[in-house]
Amino acid sequence: MTRRTRRLGVCVLATVALTASGAAAAQAATVITMSGSTSVAPLAALLAKQYVKTHKNVKFKLAQGGSDVGVADVAAGRVTIGNSSRDPKATDPGGIFFNKVAKDAICIVTNSKNTVGDLSQQTIQGIFSGKIASWSDVPGASASGPINLVVRTAASGTQDAFQKIFMGDAKVASSASQKASNGLVQQSVQSDPNAVGYVSLDFINGTHVASYKGVACNLRNAKSGEYGGVRNFWMVTRGRATGATSSFISWVQNSSAAQKIVGLHWVPLK
Structure with a gap:
């Protein structure tokens, strides 16, 4: 794997759409949308690309803009997941849930x-x-x-x-x-x-x-843990994740395939 994903432009939409062939399959696919952190974006893109290989009924759309944008977007229902490279704040909108996925x-x-x-x-x-x-x-x-x-x-x-x-x-x-x-x-x-x-x-x-x-x-x-400048990566949802979003985040947090990807350039949870 290379560092090609880092070049995703701010607020420029990138789509991972490796779904089952045929118009009917494309129409039936669940779309998980993400926006937010430019730090999390390269990891999110790699994870999404791997996930669709085994989950043909899911596709992803990824935008950037910064962690605060991702948190605001998911709170307002504009995206499914808000990617954040900062911890929760007391000033964050109510009703959102921070799912830790890695460290950086x-x-x-x-x-x-x-x-x-x-x-x-x-x-x-x-x-x-x-x-x-x-x-x-x-x-x-x-x-x-x-x-x-x-x-x-x-x-x-x-x-x-x-x-x-x-x-x-x-x-x-x-x-x-x-x-x-x-x-x-x-x-x-x-x-x-x-x-x-x-x-x-x-x-x-x-x-x-x-x-x-x-x-x-x-x-x-x-x-x-020797280096002192480490922070958390989060995928933020509106309430606790459900359905396809819950399955994806659970896969990110718990599967060896996902954590292997995390380990390429980031710190795995396990």
Whole structure:
């Protein structure tokens, strides 16, 4: 499997429609619609593609937009599943249910020409709050000049998790360039020698990945629990899932086939 699914555009519809042949079968198929997290989207696409191989009467439609969009969409009944890479909030709409499906590492990334070594939480907070504004003030940085911050928008689950895990009470500088997807952060960091951002582990290709508190951000360390920047992936439903949606989520959570897919780039539940 490759990283091709990460390029799904924000709010661009992608359809997995491997159903039984014939017009009658297509009409009878159950359609599970999903929107939300750009971090969860690559995993959701892989899972859906595998699921339809053995469930010919189901097809999927997948859109993105950010975790908050997915939560709002499912609460309003616009989609069957809202994909979220952030934990439940007290401000979330009532009547929705968070189904945990995997875990994921958030990595701090710089341009490949700026091989920053280990970053402490204090240094990360200083950089992203704007208190540390020059790479000359960052130990181990090979770049010089101003630090260009690349972050996610407020609707992002990755932003929410980054704030909780890395920033605590410190606030991200208002001067930071906000991007609507992991892929856009990745591209910005790849093209700017002075940039720094944070992305889901599946989006580190072409960047330099800094270690955090002495631990490298990689799949092995995320699975072992050594890496501290790990968050949950959720599939959110309107109430507890029923019917075909319940069967799909149960398959994701419990089947060895699904958890094997999760284990490719993410942290399985089991």
